[in-house]
Amino acid sequence: MTSAAGDNAFNVTLAVEHAGTLTAIEETVRAYSAPFGYDRFVLFSATAARDEVVERIYWVEGDWFDDGECVDADTYIRRCPMTHHILEAKEPFFWTKTQGKKGEQYRVVRAPRGDGIHGLQIPVFGPLGLEGAMSLGGERINASSTVRLALTLVATAAFCAARRLLEAPVAEMSSQLSNREKEVLAWIAAGRRQADIAATLGLSQRTVENHLRRIRQRLGATTTAQAIRIAVHRGDIER
Secondary structure, three states: OOOHHHHHHHHHHHHHHHHHHHHHHHHHHHHHHHOOOOOOEEEEEEEEOOOOOOOEEEEEOOOOOOOOOOOOHHHHHHHHHHHHOOOOOOOEEEEEEEOOEEEEEEEEEEOOOOOOEEEEEEEEOOOOOOEEEEEEOOOOOOOOOOHHHHHHHHHHHHHHHHHHOOOOHHOOOOOOOOOOHHHHHHHHHHOOHHHHHHHHHHHHHHHHHHHHHHHHEEEEEEEHHHHHHHHHHHHHOOO
């Protein structure tokens, strides 16, 4: 089975990259992961620039908290501490969750063993650093190095394909930022508060907020942090 993981990973990655819908991506990853014991999935965009690591969840599925209930995006973000550990990670890592006297206990481990929910967290890095992650979990997972490497390849392809389908592609953006919008976004990227930017530029806070809203609309971004990443990639501002 472990050998099959490596043999099939390339073909599965190609299928994911050519998928035309998020549902097709989910079905392909689900079918590939099932023989290795993974039946819980979370795929999301992320950033290290904010306290809230998760920007947008593309896909969440499964009984992550072992209570018989499938979780929604808000519940997962609120209850899973492993999403924040990716800020310290430079490569995929395994984790395990057990029930102790003090409740749920999460640990990063070299290899999951025993009872509990176990998982593999796969951070995805790009030119601007951390861009997203995929977490796969189950009660009896294959944690071999071959499966870990194969799932890393598949998960990275799934993230890139989902982002291409769900986020505004940079190459297709024709809307340009005005000089003022670039100025406001550059100050935000530098860590300045909206009130300080308003005072520096002689604007009202409401005007700064309106600039940021239009910037997100022009760049097809759902958050300001995402808009910053897109603007840096396009060369509109420097980081």
